[in-house]
Amino acid sequence: MFVKTAERVVVVGGGIVGTSVAWRAAQAGYEVKLVDARPGTGASNVAGGMLAPIAEAWPGEEELLELGSASLQRWPEFAAELGRAAGRSAGLRTEGTLVVGVDSADRTDLDRLADYLSHRGREVTRLTARQLRELEPSLGPAVRGGLEVPGDLAVDNRAALAAARAAAEAAGVEFVAAAARQVAPGRVELAGSAVECDVAVLAAGAHSGELHPALRGRIRPVKGEVLRLRARPAALPPPSRTVRGPVHGRQVYLVPRDDGLVVGATQHEAGFDTEVTVGGVRDLIAGAEQVFPGISEYHLVEASAGLRPGTEDNLPAIGWLEPGVLVATGHHRNGFLLTPVTVDAVLGLLRGEQLPEEMKSADPSRWGGSSAGRH
Numbered sequence: 341m342f343v344k345t346a347e348r349v350v351v352v353g354g355g356i357v358g359t360s361v362a363w364r365a366a367q368a369g370y371e372v373k374l375v376d377a378r379p380g381t382g383a384s385n386v387a388g389g390m391l392a393p394i395a396e397a398w399p400g401e402e403e404l405l406e407l408g409s410a411s412l413q414r415w416p417e418f419a420a421e422l423g424r425a426a427g428r429s430a431g432l433r434t435e436g437t438l439v440v441g442v443d444s445a446d447r448t449d450l451d452r453l454a455d456y457l458s459h460r461g462r463e464v465t466r467l468t469a470r471q472l473r474e475l476e477p478s479l480g481p482a483v484r485g486g487l488e489v490p491g492d493l494a495v496d497n498r499a500a501l502a503a504a505r506a507a508a509e510a511a512g513v514e515f516v517a518a519a520a521r522q523v524a525p526g527r528v529e530l531a532g533s534a535v536e537c538d539v540a541v542l543a544a545g546a547h548s549g550e551l552h553p554a555l556r557g558r559i560r561p562v563k564g565e566v567l568r569l570r571a572r573p574a575a576l577p578p579p580s581r582t583v584r585g586p587v588h589g590r591q592v593y594l595v596p597r598d599d600g601l602v603v604g605a606t607q608h609e610a611g612f613d614t615e616v617t618v619g620g621v622r623d624l625i626a627g628a629e630q631v632f633p634g635i636s637e638y639h640l641v642e643a644s645a646g647l648r649p650g651t652e653d654n655l656p657a658i659g660w661l662e663p664g665v666l667v668a669t670g671h672h673r674n675g676f677l678l679t680p681v682t683v684d685a686v687l688g689l690l691r692g693e694q695l696p697e698e699m700k701s702a703d704p705s706r707w708g709g710s711s712a713g714r715h
C-alpha cells in the first residue's frame with residue numbers, strides 16, 4: 341500500500357466528520373493535527389444519530405437519497421473498524437426504523453412518502469396500527485398507521501464521537517485546543533498564531549462559512565432542539581426501533597439509547613442561537629408523547645440545541661475549495677449518516693483522486709468556483 345508519511349494535514353473541526361477524517365488520515369500515514377477549541381461539543385454532540393436516508397427522504401432530494409443510502413451501506417463496517425481502533429463501541433444500533441402518523445393528514449403524507457420511495461426503487465412496507473403495535477407494543481393509541489423501514493439504522497452519537505476521538509488519539513492525531521479564525525492554503529490562522537500544513541480540511545460545521553471566503557453565505561446554521569430522556573426503574577422501556585413522526589404534521593423522532601431515548605428535533609433559522617426555548621421543549625414533548633405515552637414517567641435529563649450546517653440545496657460540500665484547502669461540511673440533517681462516504685471521499689482527494697461519481701453533487705464547485713485539483 342502507498343502510505344504518505346511526510347504530509348501534514350490540519351483538520352479544522354472536532355465533530356464526527358472532522359474527527360473521523362483525522363483518524364483515517366492519521367491511520368493512512370499523514371501527520372495530522374485537529375484544531376478545535378472544544379472538540380465534540382457542537383452539533384454532533386446534540387444529534388439524535390438517525391441513519392435514515394429512507395425515513396427522512398424528501399421529493400426533490402434524490403441526490404441526497406442516493407448519497408445517504410451509499411453511506412448507510414458503509415456504516416456497519418465503519419462502526420466495526422472504529423470500534424476496533426478505539427477499543428470501545430461506536431454505538432451502532434441495527435433495530436431499524438418506523439415512520440408513523442397520527443391523523444389522516446399524517447397518513448396521507450406517509451402514503452406520499454411510500455409512493456415516492458417506490459418510484460425511486462425503494463419499497464417500504466405499509467403497516468396498520470395493529471401491525472405497528474405488534475412490532476412496538478409501547479406505541480400510543482394515537483398512532484394510526486405507518487411504514488416499516490428495517491434498513492434505516494441509528495447510532496448513539498456520543499458513543500460514536502467518543503470512539504472517533506479515542507481512535508484519532510490512538511492513531512497519533514494531535515489535538516490543538518484553539519479556535520480557527522481563517523483557513524488558507526498552507527495555514528490555519530488561530531488567535532495570535534497559526535498552524536502550518538500541506539492540506540487543511542475545513543470541517544467546522546455551521547461555522548465553516550466564517551472561515552473561508554468561498555463558503556461565505558453558503559453555509560448557514562439551522563437550529564435544532566433535542567431532549568435526552570432516561571427510563572426510570574418503573575417506566576415502560578422505550579421502543580426498540582427509531583420511531584419518526586409526522587405527528588399532526590410536525591416532525592418528531594424518538595431514537596433509542598441503552599438507557600432511554602433521544603427526542604428530536606425542532607428546526608429554526610435562528611442564526612447562531614443555541615438557547616433552548618420553552619416552546620421547543622413543549623412541542624417535542626407533545627409530539628413524542630403521542631407516539632410513546634410512556635415518556636411521561638421518564639427523567640428529562642437534558643435539553644440542548646445544536647446548529648446543523650445547512651446549504652441551499654441541502655447537499656454537503658465535499659471537495660477542494662482551492663489547492664491545499666479541502667472542505668467537508670454542509671451535512672445539515674445528515675452529519676452522522678454521511679460520515680463514512682465523506683471520510684472515504686476526503687481520503688481519496690488527499691491521495692490525489694477525483695471525487696467519486698456518486699459524490700459529484702456535493703462538489704463545492706457547484707457554487708461557481710473551479711473544481712480545483714489538489715496542487
Ligand code: GLY
Nearest residue numbers: 564604605673674
Ligand atoms: N437528522 C435529524 C435532524 O437533523 O434533526
